[in-house]
Amino acid sequence: MLTPRKGRGARSNASGRYERFAIEAFDDGWTEEEGPLTKLETIVQVEVAKTIISRNSSPDISFDQSINPYRGCEHGCIYCYARPNHAYVGLSPGLDFETKLFVKKNAPQLLEAELARPNYHPRTIVLGGVTDPYQPIERGYGVTRAILEVLQRWRHPVGLITKSQLVLRDLDILAPMASRGLAKVAVSLTTLDKKLARAMEPRAAAPYRRVEVIRALAGAGVPVTAMTAPIIPALNDKEIEYLLATVAEAGAREAGYVLLRLPLEIKTLFREWLKEHYPDRAARVMALVRQTRGGKDYDATWGARARGTGPYARLIADRFKRAAARNGLNVEKTTLDATQFRRPYASGDQLDFLDAQDDVWT
Numbered sequence: 001m002l003t004p005r006k007g008r009g010a011r012s013n014a015s016g017r018y019e020r021f022a023i024e025a026f027d028d029g030w031t032e033e034e035g036p037l038t039k040l041e042t043i044v045q046v047e048v049a050k051t052i053i054s055r056n057s058s059p060d061i062s063f064d065q066s067i068n069p070y071r072g073c074e075h076g077c078i079y080c081y082a083r084p085n086h087a088y089v090g091l092s093p094g095l096d097f098e099t100k101l102f103v104k105k106n107a108p109q110l111l112e113a114e115l116a117r118p119n120y121h122p123r124t125i126v127l128g129g130v131t132d133p134y135q136p137i138e139r140g141y142g143v144t145r146a147i148l149e150v151l152q153r154w155r156h157p158v159g160l161i162t163k164s165q166l167v168l169r170d171l172d173i174l175a176p177m178a179s180r181g182l183a184k185v186a187v188s189l190t191t192l193d194k195k196l197a198r199a200m201e202p203r204a205a206a207p208y209r210r211v212e213v214i215r216a217l218a219g220a221g222v223p224v225t226a227m228t229a230p231i232i233p234a235l236n237d238k239e240i241e242y243l244l245a246t247v248a249e250a251g252a253r254e255a256g257y258v259l260l261r262l263p264l265e266i267k268t269l270f271r272e273w274l275k276e277h278y279p280d281r282a283a284r285v286m287a288l289v290r291q292t293r294g295g296k297d298y299d300a301t302w303g304a305r306a307r308g309t310g311p312y313a314r315l316i317a318d319r320f321k322r323a324a325a326r327n328g329l330n331v332e333k334t335t336l337d338a339t340q341f342r343r344p345y346a347s348g349d350q351l352d353f354l355d356a357q358d359d360v361w362t
Contacts, residue, residue, distance in 0.1 A: 010095045046105050125156065157182045174217070211246060240316070
């Protein structure tokens with residue numbers, strides 16, 4: 001029988017930081033007699049969103065508009081920097097984050113309404129800046145596809161970030177958009193080691209599947225960026241050169257990376273995960289992490305939070321830059337075209353003849 005931890009990333013489910021009382025696990029002596037607990041199921045709730053486009057002014061983020069169709073993520077990546085967000089809704093950034101999910105079913109309608117506002121100025125919208133828009137529950141809810149249909153209809157540029165092969169389902173939308181300079185996709189590929197990937201990203205697509213996704217997208221004319229993120233000292237940093245050679249051969253045009261980030265509750269969750277899966281190198285990993293964070297587990301300073309500081313961080317940056325150049329990556333940045341945007345028609349507006357003829361395109 002499976003235990004609750006099987007197929008999940010986090011090892012614990014501590015209370016969120018805003019809760020009045022903390023829940024703490026302990027051994028009451030009955031565990032062995034009762035046997036293993038049943039498998040944790042995924043619970044999905046509908047969230048009625050009031051707005052759908054999130055905006056940020058962070059100088060070290062390459063986009064300022066994003067949409068996240070889902071809150072929480074079933075992929076269960078132990079390193080996910082979105083985990084602490086679950087505390088805002090009274091849930092744990094641990095197992096709750098990957099088992100108690102929220103779907104914004106009204107996202108497509110909200111998006112169309114926001115695009116129709118007279119003061120809206122089109123700029124690339126990124127899907128998946130926080131949680132994966134193609135996590136497993138997208139197969140049933142289809143919110144990401146519905147959002148893409150809205151963006152396609154009004155010729156709005158879109159970027160996607162995912163580690164799921166489900167993105168290929170929407171090639172019928174993405175390929176025509178890409179041909180007009182309106183779409184690009186970033187595929188997250190953290191490791192090519194199947195054992196490490198299974199432990200670290202338990203419900204995400206296998207590494208070789210993600211390479212296949214890069215190849216299929218590139219073959220369909222969709223610009224692809226490979227995100228080798230996060231790079232974890234003494235765990236997957238040895239793969240930098242191999243990863244970049246692999247994604248370049250598959251057709252990626254660009255590549256980026258982020259050094260492991262451990263804000264708020266993630267540092268405790270990650271330490272628990274390390275102790276269970278890699279006890280022989282846990283101390284070494286954390287020592288190197290602190291070397292890149294000024295002696296702390298994490299430094300939230302803009303600029304430094306994504307790349308780290310110190311000799312080890314500079315070594316990773318230099319290796320990445322050299323490997324990217326050697327494989328022909330990052331030669332030219334893909335810029336999407338916002339000039340084609342057409343504002344949605346308000347109810348009762350009369351379409352002129354040319355717009356009516358051109359309302360649907362492929």
